[in-house]
Amino acid sequence: MDANVFDRSPAGTRWFFRLRLEDLIALTFFLFTLALHVIVGGLREAAGNPADVLIIIPAVALLLVKELVHYFLNSKETRLESSGDVREFVRPFWGILRDWFPFLVILMMYYSLWGDATHLLVTRDRDAQLIAIDQRLFGFQASVAIQRFVSPPLTAWMQFAYAFHLWNIPLVACFIYICRPRQRFREMMSGLIAVSFFGLLGYLLVPAIGPMYTLRHLYTVPLAQPLAVFSQQINFMDLARIRRDCFPSLHVGMAFVVWLHAWRNSKRLALILAPLVLSLFVSTVYLRYHYLADCVAGFILALVSFWLANELSARCGELVLPLRVPPFLRGGRPAPRGLEEFPIHDFRLTIGKPK
Numbered sequence: 163m164d165a166n167v168f169d170r171s172p173a174g175t176r177w178f179f180r181l182r183l184e185d186l187i188a189l190t191f192f193l194f195t196l197a198l199h200v201i202v203g204g205l206r207e208a209a210g211n212p213a214d215v216l217i218i219i220p221a222v223a224l225l226l227v228k229e230l231v232h233y234f235l236n237s238k239e240t241r242l243e244s245s246g247d248v249r250e251f252v253r254p255f256w257g258i259l260r261d262w263f264p265f266l267v268i269l270m271m272y273y274s275l276w277g278d279a280t281h282l283l284v285t286r287d288r289d290a291q292l293i294a295i296d297q298r299l300f301g302f303q304a305s306v307a308i309q310r311f312v313s314p315p316l317t318a319w320m321q322f323a324y325a326f327h328l329w330n331i332p333l334v335a336c337f338i339y340i341c342r343p344r345q346r347f348r349e350m351m352s353g354l355i356a357v358s359f360f361g362l363l364g365y366l367l368v369p370a371i372g373p374m375y376t377l378r379h380l381y382t383v384p385l386a387q388p389l390a391v392f393s394q395q396i397n398f399m400d401l402a403r404i405r406r407d408c409f410p411s412l413h414v415g416m417a418f419v420v421w422l423h424a425w426r427n428s429k430r431l432a433l434i435l436a437p438l439v440l441s442l443f444v445s446t447v448y449l450r451y452h453y454l455a456d457c458v459a460g461f462i463l464a465l466v467s468f469w470l471a472n473e474l475s476a477r478c479g480e481l482v483l484p485l486r487v488p489p490f491l492r493g494g495r496p497a498p499r500g501l502e503e504f505p506i507h508d509f510r511l512t513i514g515k516p517k
Contacts (some may be wrong), residue, residue, distance in 0.1 A: 182348070183348075183352050183471075183478065184267070185263075187355045188267040188270075188271060188355055188359075190359070191271055191274075191358075192270075192271070195274055195275070195282075198366075199279075199282065261339070261344070261347065261348070262335075262339075264352075264355055265332075265335075267355060268354060268358050271355075271358050271362055272358070272404065273404070274362075275362060275366070275407075276404050277404075279366075280369040280404065280405060280407075281406075282366060284366070284367060284368070284369055286369075287369050287370050287371055288369060289370045289371060289372070289373075289375075289376045289408075291368075292368070292409060292453045292455050292456070293376065295453075295455045296453050296454050296455050300454055303373065303454075304447045305447050305448070305450045305452075305453070306373075306380045306381065308447060308448055309382065311448075312383045312448075314386055314387040314388055315387070316448075317385050317386065317387040317448075318388070320445040320448045321387065323438060323442045323444070323445045324449055324451075326441075327413050327416070327417060327442060330417055330420055330435070331354070331420050334350070334420045334423060334431070334435070335350060335351075337424075337428065337431060338350055338423065338427050341427075342427050346423075346427055349423070349471060349472055349475045350419075352471035352474065352475050353419045353423065353468050353471035354420070355471075356467040356470055357415045357419050357463055357468075358412065360463050360466070360467060361412040361415055361460075361463060364410045364459065365404075365407055365408075365409070368408075370408035370456075371405070371408060372408045372452060372453070373450050373451075373452070374451060377450070408453070408456055409453070409455065410460045411457050411460035413451075413460070414442075414446060414456070414457045414460030414464070415463045415464045416464075417439050417442050418439075418460065418461060418464035418465075421436070422464070423468075443457060
């Protein structure tokens, strides 16, 4: 069972604020993007648009509120018998919600780049550079070369495989959550948030709209297929996408991280998923969403995130922040009337483990 978010030291002089690794990565991303909006907007002397931070500020608040709720549900101090009973009833449900919270965090991270946020650092799209990289490394444009294999049945399968991304993550997550130790589940969540963190930074550093738009003059075979259900799924995903989510391919990166965790926890499950995951990789190029360089970057990013998240989870699954408690909060003494008995310098924030 997780330790309390706020634990008091035996002397009552400190509170230890405990922040999960996955929450820390997300919080770092939100604060970074918020700082970008403020700093870059100020340098360009652009008028601030409240919609630019519509996701970021509520996301930061939600992360902090989540930890406060966890504290009150897991506090060792019993306030009222009735409230204690309520906490005991709610605690297991809250534990499940807290474990699965990173899924919501990933969505908030993604949609924090809605609108023109991907042009905060680099104001011009880098599609021409990605096209040149593909031409130099591989000698062709993969989405154009693969046209010779396009057919309605194959297009239907590729659209299904691409949409399988929505089901692949919760499927493997549910298996690990139910059948494996909870730490394995948290490592997977940390890996997904890590690959999202680096992938979204890639969107900021290399904004691109993809070959569907830049190479359309080279496509001679339409991607038509008879099954409307798959087309509707793709249309929904297109509608929900941010404008520039090309480099690196998070479809590839996240799917590969999930598959690596499936292999780590159940080789049978990984082998069953392998054809679908491989088809998902191919679909990103076949459906003309990504350059081949995007997919290669996604693979590399997945391997780095998988290793990094597992290492950090083993070394520091949570970050402990000791917060010095003001004198009037120790020992249940009432709060003072004046601020002179509550000096600001009594608060001190450091990083470390409780002794």
